[in-house]
Amino acid sequence: MSTPSDLPRRIFSPDTLERLKRFTDARIGLGQAGAAQPTKTVLRFALDHAKARDAISSEFDIDGLTQAFANGPWPLIAESAVTSREEYLTRPDLGRVLSEASQDALEQAGTECDLCIVVADGLSSLAVNQNAAPLIKALTERLPNDLKLGTVLLRNGRVATGDKIALALKAKAVLTLIGERPGLSAADSLGAYLTWKPRVDTRDSERYCVSNIRKGGMETGAAADLIRTLFDQSRVAGRSGVALPSPD
């Protein structure tokens, strides 16, 4: 009778398993203790889930992110109509609109700009805290020098909240950097959504999306290159996304 720790070897020899694992990241060949999983793989799963849970409740580091704009323009601070993290998760409709105070403040700021960069916590502040500053630095190095930028830090925001910000600021386009839903393999993925001429009812298909921006995923330099390319395409075409504009 083998001990539980022998079972993975009984199932696939270590050499075979390593070769098969090259073809999938699935948790194959875990072995068994009785019918259940060995202790080691149960704990590994628990750790990955714990990281994802912590990322969802992580604090949005507004002070730290403000430093990312040390060379200007100084970011405005805004919040969605959501008032708690629980409400954020259960009321996506409130997360997509600005609070009255933020709506008023942004309208009064009235900084007309070519591109507004919105940094939103989304479902992972961890992703934003770690990746937004280096991405913004890489982006500002690549975007045209004469481009008039606006910047906003948005708490409890969703992708569509960026459209409302752009409208309040009279921005021609909006780039929303937002924490993606944490997975078991990565809890710190940042998403970037570029929307040209946003409206209150912009469809998701009218945005360009660059996802999985993180160390070990898409590196910030490569993401900034891609965003610059998409920005140029949008400026030439006068629209973003894959959908054709409706005839009017």
Place this chain on the structure above:
Amino acid sequence: MSYSHTFGATRWTFDDLRRLMACATPHRSGDVLAGIAAQSAEERIAAQYCLADLPLKAFLDEALIPEIQDDVSDLIVKQHDPAAYAPIAHLTVGEFREWLLGADGAQISSIAWGLTPEMAAAVSKLMRNADLISVARKIQVVRAFRTTVGLPGTIAGRNQPNHPTDDPLGIAISAVDGLVYGSGDAVIGVNPATDGITEYIRTARMLDELRLAFDMPVQSCVLGHVTTAIEAMNLGAPVDLVFQSIAGSEAANAGFGVTLAHLTEAQEAARALNRGTVGQDVMYFETGQGAALSSNGHHGVDQQTMETRAYAVARAYDCLLVNTVVGFIGPEYLYDGKQIIRAGLEDHFCGKLLGVPMGVDVCYTNHAEADQNDMDILLHALANAGVNFVITVPGADDIMLNYQSLSHHDLAQLRETLGLTVAPEFAKWLAEKDIIDAQGRTTGAQTWLQGSAGHLLEMAQ
């Protein structure tokens, strides 16, 4: 017509049947999001009192969604069988709960076509979790293709070997990993990352080659869109089961890009291939509470009732498998483990009551307030309720859809704990290959697995 109930000095009034059902349903974040949930716990119980006194007949007199607006409502009216309904025609919803608790399985199955989905949803709202388990357990819905699924004393597994880039070898390796733990007797079913015809046919061919190479009595399915499946069949692809996500209204089905005519065409095409050995149940549907609201096709009806209406669509076809993807949709519809567990038991109960071969994807996302312990409770409750099948993936981690379902181990451990077995045709194959012993324990399957691993590595080269 309005409905009311009085507690002491407080009179609670509900404007119509739709409002009454929405207020009576157990608390659900999706109904709050839709703005139709009861405003207080007491209002919810007042609605349940009203519902308990309501004659079942009220659901034949007052449509929640008029059939002139909706082809699912039209289907529900056409399905209603007055003869099957006769034994319960005189009952209120509250009395119907008591009838179900006292009846045997044959009596319950005999009224299936007399029930509308709304009647099933209504009675479930008055039932505690234990009622949902004990009544569902009495009902058998047995279907067959190359295996027989739903026999008493068995629980089947859908082996779900998804891969983020649809890599054929990656899928095959993951499928074999599941077979080692005895999962795959419901289906080996892959959600394609790309819903293209080329990817569909490539994956269908690979799964069929795997079945033939290992001489397995299993069915496979690529969970692409039904129109892709029809195109693939026209091009000669080896399609066992046709998949489609469905919902409880015409508008919500339009959100999935599907009509009832598509489903009929697909079923005819799959049956014509005549690929089943012990049966010809060729359809596989997935459903889930919240789907109708997410496509704005809910007509102000609560999400549990909308879900039950999807079973009217399912039972119009020869399904081998139907499962609710209960926790996949996220916390804005089912907030936590408590809501997911309740919804899973409701969906299984209502499906079985209407004669649907019901399984459940016991699952959750990382932003839901849930974890593996909640899934353990739901799995064991569903096994007690006699669920036909569950979905399993390596280590509970679906690396393509990025959510957590059960692990293959969870199913193996459940079978061992409760003395449940696999589908008989698959059990025979597992025994022949020495993967599972006579007591139903996985053996580690050294010999077979070393052979198949070698086979997979040959495929790689």
